[in-house]
Amino acid sequence: MAHINTLDPGASPLDYYGFELRRYREAAGLTQRQLGEIVNYTGSLVGQVETARKVPTPEFSERVDAALGTGGLLSRLVDLVLRSQLPAWFREVAELQARATDICAFEVHMVPGLLQTEAYARAVLGALDEAGLDDRTAARLARQRIFERGTPPVYWLVLSEAALHQEMGDRQVMHGQLAHLLSFQSNSRISVQILPFSAGAHAGLQGSFDVYRFASDPAIVYTEGYGSGHPTANPDTVRDCSLRYDHLQAAALSLKDSAELIRRVMEDRYGEQVA
Template sequence: MARGTAGLLSATSTRTPSPRGSRDFSERVDAALVTDGTFSRLVGLVLRSQLPTWFQPYADMEAKAAYISTYQAQVVYGLLQTEEYARAVLATGMPKDLEALVAARMERQRILERERPPLAWAVLDEAVLYRPIGGQKVMRAQLQRLLDYATHRWMRIQVLPSVAGEHASLAGSFNQLRFDDDPEIVYTEDVNSGHMTANPETVREASLRYAHLQATALSVEESVARISRVMEERYGARP
């Protein structure tokens, strides 16, 4: 590694860049030093290191997944969050360095920007749309982000309506990761830790529950209409 690049990386490590500025800065450095993306990759490693220690193993597996499916009962899935929404969510944990966590979450989302991103399917409880995290302006932008992804080639979003009543995952949120060459993984969280398992019976049970959730949820097209309606009626903005 060139001495200049190493020095820049050291400086970045001691003071985490802002979520918006870090990637622009790293790309400008790569262009200036003709490093073929080296500094951007190093900055990415620095940003990802800001994730909670217990969450990093999942983030590493998420970045390798060929297919991601998630059911979220409380908040929008991290890969789909806007920066402002993520900041409001992460602030509830009263972290020592909120901006570092926000930057790390934004870095996580870069897997959706790849030339060949993972296939992803998100089922969101309807309550997620109504929970005003960050306030009206933040929620308008967040719902617009969901609508933007609704037409994404690799992403599908469904809303599980409140009128569905009891459903297959009243126990809470969970994620499933599938890989080209590795066993499938199920991931769940509690208050301050995450749990991954490749146990075949657990994976089978989670797959069955997810299939039931998809069947109970609104169709993709109906979900777009529901998000648009909530955005307009609840947050005063027409998509």
Template sequence: MPNVQTLDPSASPLDYYGWELRHQREANNLKQGQLGDIIFCTGSLIGQIETTKKIPTRDFSERLDAALGTGGVFSRLIGLVLRSQLPTWFQPYADMEAHAAYISTYQAQLVYGLLQTEGYARALLGVDHPSRVDEMVAARLERQRILTGEAPPAMWVVLSEAALLQEVGGHDVMREQLARLLDFRDNPWVQIQVLPFSVGQHTGMMGSFNLLRFEDDPDLFYVESYEGHMTANPQVIKERSVGYARLQATALSPEDSATLIARVMEERYGDQS
């Protein structure tokens, strides 16, 4: 790992964050331990973040801004830092997702990332990335901030019934996750439908996919396997848009979907005692 004195602030958002933290701390004549005392953490953590050995959090960044009077510098930087922790192949999609006016997604097995709880995301990401799970979970939760911003996208989610039944993280995690889905019932910008097994064959059986629409840019189609593929090909957009409309028409209504989610939450993941 590079020493803090040799950090190149242009190397990455994380390097710049560490460099700026050290610069601001020294400008305020504070040692690492002193700053740690002010923002309720250890001096060791300050040092680890300054040397890019630890990923900062949004809460940490907001406390830094308050303590150092930096006018929101670190609160603005943290979004870039966490975005940089996403897989390289996924970052272009995340950038487009953050600017979409309308998101349509069909999920064949899992809850969509923007709707995942921390526990669900941690269990999921920990399977393939146990050594990086903290930063990857933080990056996923950062993505979700678009749903609570000043101009959230309109989002329509069709979930296969499999997403409700595929246990991720244990009963408690699943119960919390399904409760989170139910929390969106009163959100005017998020609609959730469940596609029940009883529909048989359907147009989404090739797997999960997303459609993004923008105010001034062409629509995008995105499909993810081990790496994602994104295209603005008009023919693909047309075919998948029609396919998605058919999924919406076949799935349970949002109201009936909420009833099914609540039933699965109680019967499958409720208190078994």
């Protein structure tokens, strides 16, 4: 366990964040309790963040930046901190997503992390292991901040209809998740198409994959296994998966029909039921 007097700011992004938080708080002449009262958190939580025992959230960082006049330092650091909490094998993928100008995703079993609600993410991440679930959920949701950039990536998702029926958490969680998918209808940079059961055999039978495209670098295809990720810039693989994606988009429902199907499943399967 880190001790406040021996915290090494070079040990990790989390340690560096805690070191800077403590430095700015002390420069302002505030105790942990006093700062907590100002930002509406407990002094204990402030102390846990300062000693690298608790992962800060973007909201916490924004409030402390405002209270201490840090010029947004902690809000800039928190993305690095949260990314460091991702599994080591996934960090490269998070970096690719953060740099991509276009992301084309095909998902079979569940809504992908970039479009998950907090409740849905907790249900997915906690399926086998609830250890550190709050921090792992926060790290996953932080990846969605790429859509808050001045010029966010164009994100196109082809989602199997099966994912609408695979109940993660409970009916309330699923209702919220499908409503979240519908909320992107007016967003010209995020599009969701549903690949219906009626499509039958299709070009994505080998599994989920992403295609990342960049402003000046070669495109990359990403696939995932148990506890491992597999990004590749092999031109043959990129061409093959790009063609597969074109066929998946052609087989999927239109944006309008996809939204209607999502809404129908949300209401019929996960809506309020009268006994």
